[in-house]
Amino acid sequence: MKRPLRTIVTVPAKATRGQLITVRALAQHPMENGFRHNEIGQRIERDILTDFICLYNGIEVFRAKLHTGIAANPVIEFNTLAIESGELSFEWRDSDGLSTIASARIEVA
């Protein structure tokens, strides 16, 4: 998979303090599980995302471990509390140890 990955993150631009917000992160990745074979019988190398981490102003608010059973182009959606204005940063790590980072700003009033 070509890196960095293409990603789409969805975070509300504005929120009130203490509001529950929905955060969504989508990454383009084949999530090749390593068990499949190509048309000439060769095993296709395993290539998966292994970790997803979301930091809110540097504090970890969400983390997920991904395995071979996850579909390609995984979408991860979770809720968190809007505490202060700042940046949410998202990191995807893959089985080669490479990572892709995306970020989004939120204004909390």
Add this chain to the structure above:
Amino acid sequence: MRFCLYLVLSFLIACFSHALELHQRQSSYINISPQTQAMQDDPTLNPATFWIMDGESLWAQKPSSQSPACSECHGQVITSMKGVAATFPKSVKGRLLNLDGQINHCRTTKQQQTVWPLESKALLSMSVLIANQSKGMPIVANKQPETQMALKTGEALFKQRMGQVNLSCAKCHDDRYGMRLAGSVIPQAHPTGYPIYRLEWQTVGSLQRRLRNCMNAVRAQLFEPDAPEWLHLELYLMWRARGMLIESPGVRP
């Protein structure tokens, strides 16, 4: 008594009639779950958005230092490609081409490049980018005199029984739409969402790939990848869906 018999007979005939009335047509969008519909409708949730992004990069990028990028001839994709996908397949200088064929034609003649293989990521990205510019626009019925023979062949293929299972496209998609096949609702088979993101494929695929799927399912021998039959079928399917709105990139299970 005779009148009752007539009513029953006409009802039976209506049940088994082959033609799909124009007003009865519907996209298979209505058969999919609300979650999948949401995936299709929201670009931040539709995985095919990544292919559109890839297409945008390819659109602006020179394939080599001497060859022009797509954008150098066509300008902005949003304006120049609006409604284009709704008119394919069509005859271009005497050759019947679908959108993929037209892209590859441009690549070999205008850009002096090799063709992108069918189902390659580059070809799908470019074709989904162009198809997306027609989203919400009605499919234009092809009225070119030179395509009418191909359209007839396509219709005949649609109604031709094939494979060990001995089914034609029409047996399921004209006569039995709305019924179930192995738990899934049989759609009317209108190609409004192609190139499509199928959850089963976990990637974007072309209409030809979907047709191969059906032909494998009825255990028919596939046409050669470059056989004209694929184009004739595609032409007929687009004509059959004339006036329906393009949804590309669609999402289906």
